[in-house]
Amino acid sequence: MAKVKSKTKGTSSSVNKKSTSSNKVKNGKSEIIRKEISGIFIIAFALFLIVVTKNTQTGIIGYSINKIIHSSFGLGANILPYVILLIGIRRLLNIVKINDENQIIAILGFFTCYTMYSALTDTTTYAMLASKPTLSELFTSSAELGNFNYGGGILGNILTFICVKLVGKIGTIIVFFQKLQI
Numbered sequence: 001m002a003k004v005k006s007k008t009k010g011t012s013s014s015v016n017k018k019s020t021s022s023n024k025v026k027n028g029k030s031e032i033i034r035k036e037i038s039g040i041f042i043i044a045f046a047l048f049l050i051v052v053t054k055n056t057q058t059g060i061i062g063y064s065i066n067k068i069i070h071s072s073f074g075l076g077a078n079i080l081p082y083v084i085l086l087i088g089i090r091r092l093l094n095i096v097k098i099n100d101e102n103q104i105i106a107i108l109g110f111f112t113c114y115t116m117y118s119a120l121t122d123t124t125t126y127a128m129l130a131s132k133p134t135l136s137e138l139f140t141s142s143a144e145l146g147n148f149n150y151g152g153g154i155l156g157n158i159l160t161f162i163c164v165k166l167v168g169k170i171g172t173i174i175v176f177f178q179k180l181q182i
Contacts, residue, residue, distance in 0.1 A: 032094060035091050035092075035094055036091070036092055036094070038091055039088050039089070039090075039091030039092030039093070040088075040092060041088075042084060042085075042087055042088030042091060042092075043085060043088035043089065043092060045084060045088075046081045046082070046084040046085035046087075046088055047081075047085070049065075049069070049080065049081035049084060050081040050082075050085075052065050052066050052069075053066055053069060053070075053077055053078065053080070053081060067147060070146050070147050070149065070153065071142075071143035071144075071146040071147050071153055071154060072143075072146065072153045072154050072155055073115055073146065073152065073153040073154075073155055073156065074115060074118060074119065074125075074142075074145065074146035074149065074150060074151045074152040074153030074156055074157070075114075075115070075118040075122075075149055075150070075151065075152065075153075075156075076111060076114055076115035076118065076152055076153060076155070076156060077146070077149075077153065078149075079111070079114060080111065083107055083108070083110075083111045086107060087104055087107055090103060090104075109179060110180065112155070112156075112159065113176050113179050113180060114152075114156075115152035115153065115155055115156030115159075116152055116156045116159050116160045116163065116172070116176065117152075117173075117176055118151060118152045118156060119151040119152030119156040119157045119159075119160040120160050120164070120169065120172060120173070122145075122150050122151045124145065124150050124151070125142075125145055125150050125151030125152070125157060125160075126169075128141050128142075128145065128151075128157075129157065129160060129161050129164060130164075138157065138158065138161060139154060139158075142154045142157035142158065145157070160172065163175060
């Protein structure tokens with residue numbers, strides 16, 4: 001910080017002025033370092049998820065995480081680690097086209113569309129959705145089907161159920177393609 005003394009009619013005062021150019025450089029470098037460190041942690045988490053979702057001998061904790069991921073995302077559990085890996089690589093390499101948050105939202109939107117599409121195209125899951133289940137039946141059967149790699153798990157099946165009830169099967173497919181264009 002630089003001190004500047006000013007004299008006005010016999011009085012002197014000292015004013016502290018901050019150097020804005022050096023602070024911007026420091027903030028820019030610390031922001032890049034923060035993104036790189038978070039990218040490393042995200043990549044490590046994605047690699048952990050790849051091991052957990054692909055191997056069967058991961059212990060009690062790995063087995064529990066695998067069950068939670070598969071029941072939540074169904075077939076989407078197979079690509080979830082790679083989606084997280086893509087987010088981590090983009091953070092680590094500081095690849096930003098428009099806005100960092102918008103890119104992450106777009107990647108997660110694609111993942112959501114994939115889970116919904118897998119719920120819509122799977123005949124077993126779609127038959128369950130078409131049978132007009134109650135909310136508790138929808139949750140339990142979505143979790144069970146997700147554990148067997150059918151449909152989109154709880155997330156995909158519930159979102160697909162809502163879309164199918166609102167706009168039908170063909171309308172839901174049109175909504176998917178519109179989401180992917182955005």
